[in-house]
Every structure is written in C-alpha cells, then in structure tokens.
Amino acid sequence: MAPLNGALHLLTAAVLGELAPTANILCVGPGTGAEIVQLAQKFPGWRFTAVEPSTLMLDVFRSKAEEHGILSRCRLHAGYLDSLPPGESFDAATAFLVSQFILDREHRMAFFRGIAQRLRPSGLLISSDLAGDLRMADVQNLLGVWFKLMNQGGISPDGMQRMREAYSRDVAVLPVRDVHDVITQGGFESPVLFFQAGMIHAWYAKRSSNPA
Numbered sequence: 744m745a746p747l748n749g750a751l752h753l754l755t756a757a758v759l760g761e762l763a764p765t766a767n768i769l770c771v772g773p774g775t776g777a778e779i780v781q782l783a784q785k786f787p788g789w790r791f792t793a794v795e796p797s798t799l800m801l802d803v804f805r806s807k808a809e810e811h812g813i814l815s816r817c818r819l820h821a822g823y824l825d826s827l828p829p830g831e832s833f834d835a836a837t838a839f840l841v842s843q844f845i846l847d848r849e850h851r852m853a854f855f856r857g858i859a860q861r862l863r864p865s866g867l868l869i870s871s872d873l874a875g876d877l878r879m880a881d882v883q884n885l886l887g888v889w890f891k892l893m894n895q896g897g898i899s900p901d902g903m904q905r906m907r908e909a910y911s912r913d914v915a916v917l918p919v920r921d922v923h924d925v926i927t928q929g930g931f932e933s934p935v936l937f938f939q940a941g942m943i944h945a946w947y948a949k950r951s952s953n954p955a
C-alpha cells in the first residue's frame with residue numbers, strides 16, 4: 744500500500760503547505776506513524792502529537808521516529824482523543840483510515856467534533872476513509888479490484904475471506920456523500936474530496952467558526 748499512502752501524504756503536504764513553519768499538528772490514529780514521518784521530514788519545524796490507542800503501534804512509531812531523528816518533535820499519547828489533556832490548540836489534524844472503524848454515525852460525528860474542538864479557529868482537518876456506496880454495482884466492482892490489490896500484496900485466501908467479513912462487520916464503508924456529511928456535522932465546513940485511490944477517499948476541511 745506504500746505507493747498509495749505516499750501519494751496521499753504528498754497531496755496532504757500540499758494541502759497543509761501554507762501552515763506556519765512551527766505548526767502544531769494533531770495526528771489521530773497514526774498507527775505506526777507513516778504520515779507523521781513523511782510530514783516531519785518535509786516540514787522540519789513542525790511538532791506532532793500522536794494520539795493512538797494501540798500501545799503496540801505506538802511503540803513501533805517511537806522506534807521509527809527515533810530512527811528518523813524526529814522523536815524530539817513528537818509527543819506520543821496512548822489512548823483516545825478525549826483522554827488527551829486539554830489546553831493546547833492545533834493548527835491542523837490528520838485522521839487517516841480511522842473514522843471508518845466507528846460504526847455508529849452519531850459517535851462518528853462526535854469523533855470529528857472532538858477533533859474540531861482541539862483545533863484553532865480555521866484549523867484544518869485531513870481525513871481519509873474507505874468509502875463508497877456498496878449497494879451500487881460500480882462500487883462492488885471497485886471493491887473487487889481492491890481485494891485483488893490486497894491479494895497481490897500476498898494475503899492468503901483465508902486472510903482475504905476474513906477481510907471481506909471484516910469489511911461488512913467492523914468497517915463502516917459509507918457512500919462518499921455520507922462521509923462528507925458526517926465530517927460537516929462534526930464541525931467542519933465544505934469538505935473537499937482531494938484524493939481517491941481504490942476505495943480510499945480523503946477530504947480536507949476547515950473547522951467551522953463555531954463547532955458544536
């Protein structure tokens with residue numbers, strides 16, 4: 744998946760490129776932190792707060808950040824966003840492939856609202872999720888291509904079957920317009936769909952002037 748993520752990170756850097764040289768970035772669910780490593784290398788004055796519930800992932804990210812010489816600019820928080828101590832406001836936030844795991848629509852909106860409340864006025868969100876209207880034949884067709892891509896990545900037939908089941912059970916793959924609406928209702932203005940690769944879609948949006 745690295746080339747797809749690389750393209751997303753490249754465009755993300757373009758979207759965020761006008762932030763101050765000392766910008767403060769909130770990264771929600773960075774996993775092993777690929778997005779942070781990319782942005783930190785491109786913007787050597789930016790600081791990052793990684794909010795990640797999996798301590799295993801966070802440990803991998805810590806080693807990676809050390810290896811790339813960026814650890815001193817990263818704060819690592821093990822947990823969900825609501826457990827991050829308040830006080831700091833961020834210039835931008837990323838949430839790549841995270842909100843899709845929140846199955847309840849109200850909770851998904853609350854997830855974005857939590858991010859909006861941590862941003863300074865006009866702060867930017869960049870969010871990606873698997874999206875598409877699974878009732879539509881063209882999206883089912885694309886999903887087939889997506890699974891073929893996974894298969895070429897060396898996932899076993901059993902693994903593929905488990906992934907198909909997980910997509911219908913554990914991942915809220917919503918139509919593109921619905922994700923747009925959830926982001927808006929979560930406190931952001933006019934999300935722009937700026938990236939698509941297979942089932943991955945990414946939006947950027949400015950914090951609303953008064954997020955609920």
Ligand SMILES: C[S@@+](CC[C@H](N)C(=O)[O-])C[C@H]1O[C@@H](n2cnc3c(N)ncnc32)[C@H](O)[C@@H]1O
Pocket residue numbers: 771772773774775776777778794795796797800822823824838839840841844854
């Ligand atoms: C599919 S991974 C994506 C990792 C990384 N952002 C990327 O694009 O490669 C999703 C990550 O989100 C984390 N996560 C899941 N739900 C979360 C939530 N509500 N808040 C913060 N992180 C969450 C998971 O632990 C996992 O590390």
